[in-house]
Amino acid sequence: MTTNSFEGEFTGSALSNAELINKRKVINGEDDGLMQVSPLKHPWARDIFKSMQRNNWVAEEVPFQKDKEQWESDELTTQEKDTFLRALAFASNLDGLLVHSLSEIIKPNITSPEISLAIARQIYEECLHVDSYSVMIEAVGLDPEDVYGLYRRDKSLYYKNKRVWESMFKIKRADFDTKKIEDAKLFLEACTTNLIFEGIFFFSAFLVFYNFGRHNKMPGSKEMIQFINRDEDLHVQLFVNIINEIKKEQPELWTKEVQDKMYKNIVEAVQMEYDWGCSCIGDGILGLTPETLKDYIQFIGDLRLTAIGLPKAFNSKNPYPWIDEFTQGSMIEVNFFEGTVREYQTGTLEW
Numbered sequence: 001m002t003t004n005s006f007e008g009e010f011t012g013s014a015l016s017n018a019e020l021i022n023k024r025k026v027i028n029g030e031d032d033g034l035m036q037v038s039p040l041k042h043p044w045a046r047d048i049f050k051s052m053q054r055n056n057w058v059a060e061e062v063p064f065q066k067d068k069e070q071w072e073s074d075e076l077t078t079q080e081k082d083t084f085l086r087a088l089a090f091a092s093n094l095d096g097l098l099v100h101s102l103s104e105i106i107k108p109n110i111t112s113p114e115i116s117l118a119i120a121r122q123i124y125e126e127c128l129h130v131d132s133y134s135v136m137i138e139a140v141g142l143d144p145e146d147v148y149g150l151y152r153r154d155k156s157l158y159y160k161n162k163r164v165w166e167s168m169f170k171i172k173r174a175d176f177d178t179k180k181i182e183d184a185k186l187f188l189e190a191c192t193t194n195l196i197f198e199g200i201f202f203f204s205a206f207l208v209f210y211n212f213g214r215h216n217k218m219p220g221s222k223e224m225i226q227f228i229n230r231d232e233d234l235h236v237q238l239f240v241n242i243i244n245e246i247k248k249e250q251p252e253l254w255t256k257e258v259q260d261k262m263y264k265n266i267v268e269a270v271q272m273e274y275d276w277g278c279s280c281i282g283d284g285i286l287g288l289t290p291e292t293l294k295d296y297i298q299f300i301g302d303l304r305l306t307a308i309g310l311p312k313a314f315n316s317k318n319p320y321p322w323i324d325e326f327t328q329g330s331m332i333e334v335n336f337f338e339g340t341v342r343e344y345q346t347g348t349l350e351w
């Protein structure tokens with residue numbers, strides 16, 4: 001947990017800045033709570049923060065006029081509209097949950113100020129995503145009940161939301177303390193759960209929107225998802241680094257039992273996402289089929305497993321190479337900081 005530096009009286013015998021930084025850790029480090037970042041102990045966290053700043057955007061930059069025309073005309077079939085609304089419903093639910101899980105579960109346990117900086121920005125970006133879904137609903141003229149209300153009418157979405165919520169909030173209890181080894185292991189698991197949310201559970205929705213875009217349908221929505229996906233890529237990178245850094249700092253947490261649990265969680269998440277994706281696309285839509293969807297989600301699951309040092313579970317290939325056109329190749333497993341620099345220009349997606 002974070003600081004209690006100011007609970008006692010002044011003694012004049014406090015740690016020096018250098019000693020404080022030497023004791024800095026992702027969790028369970030020394031932290032005076034004053035966010036004195038320099039010199040950095042975790043420079044990758046500020047690199048990610050800076051990349052986040054370069055990705056500034058707002059929903060009002062996205063043109064939705066064409067989407068509105070298509071939605072109101074007969075250009076989308078009933079099945080296409082249903083797929084669109086289902087994908088949008090879960091994506092918007094998940095971004096809402098992330099605002100709370102990052103601020104209530106993850107951030108309070110972080111003791112590295114530069115990582116807190118990146119997570120605080122991430123929380124803002126999840127709010128930006130929440131806002132952009134509502135801007136989109138208003139601009140396209142969707143019925144909010146069809147998006148936000150879906151989970152109250154749809155059993156599979158209700159139980160997916162419930163399971164997602166419970167998997168993250170199970171460690172929210174008064175006596176939770178990462179200084180206890182079993183709780184620290186649970187925190188590491190919560191970080192993997194976050195990686196699953198951001199690195200797996202958005203991906204059938206992203207795919208659906210890109211596929212509409214590929215068929216010249218709902219182009220504004222596709223563009224907004226590109227902005228969101230670009231943010232999510234950095235969130236995934238942040239959590240991969242957090243998990244790997246905790247493993248380095250506290251190797252006693254990375255037991256065979258914990259590794260097996262993480263592996264199982266990711267493999268189960270791939271199945272959950274596949275089931276959800278199928279409930280969105282039915283027997284298939286605009287070239288997406290349940291078979292190729294399965295390969296795609298499994299391919300992504302393997303990326304997440306190997307990123308945190310676990311073996312691949314599926315060895316599936318990406319069946320949708322066209323998706324690179326929308327994601328700038330970010331699905332390919334690359335070390336972000338060795339990859340192409342994405343230059344930000346306001347209002348564009350050229351990165």
Ligand SMILES: [Fe+2]
Pocket residue numbers: 095098125126129228232
């Ligand atoms: Fe998000």
Ligand SMILES: [Fe+2]
Pocket residue numbers: 098126198231232235
């Ligand atoms: Fe995110």
